[in-house]
Amino acid sequence: GKQLRIAIDGPASAGKSTVAKLAAHRLGYIYCDTGAMYRAVTWWALQKKVALDDDLALAKMLAQLEIKFVPAKEGQRVFVNNNEVTKEIRMPTVTNNVSTVAAQVSVRKVLTQRQQEIAAGGGIVMDGRDIGTTVLPDAEVKIFLVASVKERALRRFRENQAKNIPTSLTKLEFEIEERDRKDSTRTVSPLVKAEDAIKVDTTSLSIDEVVTKIMRIVENKL
């Protein structure tokens, strides 16, 4: 069949990666988590003490940076220059600093190019903030996933509880709003719905219901 390019964008913690992974699995497509790439750059910059708003220094660093995804049972493992950073890139220090790195022009230019190379053959589900608008403007399917801040914070809260990570719901809400604000107001490729993207509000939907909705949209294009 056709090897579609499926772009899934939306704000922080809207469930993009969960449903993107499931949809990719059902279709036998590649899954690419572009947020993990921005997170990997942020983690490495923190390690190397490169200033997170120093675009040129970050670009120089990035030229020597190999980001690798390795499929695994629990999803995907992420490596930076052969160091596994799967868990590290989800830590609060990375989460709360990634938007600064993601606002840098050269960083976006390099990562956008790498993402376009990964998607070149089609048969891919890619999630992020600017996939439908900038990375794959010609994607056959574009989804914009949203959910209320309260619901997104609650989902993260429950996830953390399950992992025995103590967090405050109010703090999570604040951090999610802060990241949305930074991602939506930056000058380069801000988080915005592509005109031709289909908006799916997941606030009162289960994961299964969201995946079913997306699969219906995809099947129309196959």
Ligand code: C5P
């Ligand atoms: O999707 P995730 O929450 O892991 O993304 C982390 C951060 O990476 C986002 O808050 C955003 O700043 C940045 N990002 C981006 N463009 C993308 C994907 C992620 O700017 N395509």
